[in-house]
Amino acid sequence: MRKFLLMLLATLVSGSAIAAGGYANLMDAEVDVSDEASLQRGAQLFANNCMGCHSAKFVRWNALPEELGVSMELIEENLIWDSGYQAGDVMTAAMRSEDASAWFGAAAPDLSLTARSRGADWVYTYLNSFYVDPDASIGWNNTLLQNASMPHVLWQLQGVPQPVYEGSGDALKVAEIVVPEGQQGAMTEAEYQQATKDITNFMAFMAEPVRAKRQELGVWVIGFLLVFTILAYFMKREYWRDVH
Ligand code: HEC
Known part of the structure; x- marks a missing residue:
């Protein structure tokens, strides 16, 4: 019995250690998948800003009401763009992946499990690492995922982040990203961080929908x-x- 308990405890502990992940220099997403208000805001931001390109094929729309504590009507009215929606459909992108690769040079990957494969802090940091880069083919770059083929889709919220370079030649790198006066978006810095935290929280929740219950x-x-x-x-x- 003692042995069994120890084994069980070890399994529980290692499970949560994997979920927590560990990366250097990442921002802390402070994931809390039991925070329903944050999940609701995150779901809305995600559906409105990300699902033009990305899918989350492991998540069914009709699983959301119970998990997020909202009605299915609310989900249908506010989050689902697909007019051909049928009960039981998964969260599919509005854009076909062939179009995405043709337009952006890479297909937008399915985001169902990204918060687990990359880690939630990675996703949160990624959403806070975009900057203007006239040399990049899409006009944007990202310090975490260099030459990413994803544009800064949330620029209207954050504003236009400018890079502050350091070093020169091959060692030239972006030391800091700042949104200059006059180029701010609809949100303050704190509001933007909260919004990207909410999106990340929703993605963490998608990656493991049973987590809150477990x-x-x-x-x-x-x-x-x-x-x-x-x-x-x-x-x-x-x-x-x-x-x-
Ligand atoms: C205009 C299309 C488009 C939109 C809208 C978009 N993305 Fe992307 N996204 C991409 C593409 C293309 C990639 C692939 C980038 C690469 O690998 O170079 C990508 C990559 C990513 C990645 C990295 C995945 C990985 O594991 O490499 C994350 C995370 C991500 N997107 C999150 C988001 C979130 C969150 C939103 C909404 C706020 C969003 N994206 C909106 C096109 C888009």
Whole structure:
């Protein structure tokens, strides 16, 4: 029993360690998939700004109401652009991937699991690392994913981030990105960070939709195991009393 408990504990701990990930120099996305308000804002931003190009094929639209605590009507009215939507459809991009590769040089990858494969902090940092680059074919670049073929789709919210270079020649690199006075977007810096946190939070939630529930369940499972262990101990004492 002790061994089994230890093994179980080890599995639980290693599971969460993988989910947490670990990268240097990334911004902290402070993911909280039990924060329904953040998930709702994130879902809306995601559907409106990302699904022109990206899909999330492992996620069904009709799974969202229960998970996000909103009605299906609200989802249909606000998030689903596809007029041919049928119950049970997955979150598919408006743009065909062939078009995306033709226009941007690369197909926009499916984002269902990106928060897990790249890590949530990576996604959050990526959304805060775009800058104007006249030398790039699409006019934008990204410090985290150099020469990314994705434009800065949220520039109207963030503004137009300019690079501050450091070094020269081959060692030339972007040391900092700043949105200059007069080129700000609809949001303040803090608001933009919150918005990109919400998107990241929603992507973390998509990558593991059962996570919020499992965390809740985990507490009960451990509680049950504790109670069970104590019971088992007293039962053993009771059974062996007459033998000794
Ligand atoms: C105009 C089309 C377009 C839109 C809109 C768009 N993307 Fe992208 N995105 C791309 C393309 C193309 C790539 C591939 C970039 C590359 O690999 O060079 C990409 C790559 C990414 C990646 C990196 C994936 C990986 O593992 O390499 C992330 C994360 C991402 N996009 C998130 C988003 C989010 C979040 C939004 C909405 C705020 C969004 N994208 C909107 C086209 C788009």
